[in-house]
Amino acid sequence: SSELTQDPAVSVALGQTVRITCQGDGLRSYYASWYQQKPGQAPVVVIFGKNNRPSGIPDRFSGSTSGNTASLTITGAQAEDEADYYCNSRDSSRNFLLFGGGTKLTVL
Amino acid sequence: QVRLQESGPGLVKPSETLSLTCTVSGDSIRSFYWSWIRQPPGKGLEWIGYIYYSGRTHYSSSLKNRVAISADTSKNQFSLRLSSVTTADTAVYYCARLVDTDFYSWFDPWGQGTLVTVSS
Numbered sequence: 001s002s003e004l005t006q007d008p009a010v011s012v013a014l015g016q017t018v019r020i021t022c023q024g025d026g027l028r029s030y031y032a033s034w035y036q037q038k039p040g041q042a043p044v045v046v047i048f049g050k051n052n053r054p055s056g057i058p059d060r061f062s063g064s065t066s067g068n069t070a071s072l073t074i075t076g077a078q079a080e081d082e083a084d085y086y087c088n089s090r091d092s093s094r095n096f097l098l099f100g101g102g103t104k105l106t107v108l
Numbered sequence: 109q110v111r112l113q114e115s116g117p118g119l120v121k122p123s124e125t126l127s128l129t130c131t132v133s134g135d136s137i138r139s140f141y142w143s144w145i146r147q148p149p150g151k152g153l154e155w156i157g158y159i160y161y162s163g164r165t166h167y168s169s170s171l172k173n174r175v176a177i178s179a180d181t182s183k184n185q186f187s188l189r190l191s192s193v194t195t196a197d198t199a200v201y202y203c204a205r206l207v208d209t210d211f212y213s214w215f216d217p218w219g220q221g222t223l224v225t226v227s228s
Contacts, residue, residue, distance in 0.1 A: 033214040042219065042220055047213070048214035054216060096166075
């Protein structure tokens with residue numbers, strides 16, 4: 001498969017936990033990375049590899065993978081987490097890099 | 109701190125060639141991979157391709173017939189050329205450093221992006 005599938009939109013109440021998922025055959029053998037993009041800004045990586053956070057990314061962000069599904073979990077969502085989130089990985093042949101279609105996260 | 113900055117024309121005519129340059133500071137392009145990614149207005153991200161400083165390149169299957177990425181190590185820059193553009197190529201174009209391993213990769217940092225509009 002040459003696609004990564006994300007839900008278009010997800011909402012979460014302030015302070016609650018939300019999981020954003022990404023499905024694709026390539027995820028069975030290659031981890032996803034996750035990017036946060038706020039309006040008018042470039043994307044910023046929040047998770048890469050098995051569950052690695054770049055410096056400066058709050059520890060409320062975490063990543064996991066099960067089968068062909070990668071997940072980004074925000075534990076205790078804050079208002080500033082409202083953004084678009086994209087997953088990135090390789091296709092099942094591992095030849096090409098892919099982005100998911102993005103998930104718009106609304107914090108209520 | 110590594111910084112990337114895209115530069116190039118903001119307007120390109122249909123059927124012509126889009127050309128952009130990414131200038132890297134704070135790191136040498138003789139390490140890692142260097143990539144181009146684009147985002148049409150209101151839409152998602154699309155990986156275009158990457159280059160290693162040695163000249164090895166890899167492109168998206170959907171764009172490989174029209175795209176070329178090159179590097180100039182003396183200027184610490186890498187460039188994108190996309191030929192035969194149409195209005196569908198209108199997008200914000202980002203350059204980014206790609207860290208690639210056997211089991212995962214990630215883009216960090218990114219340039220601020222530059223909007224290229226294809227219009228006559």
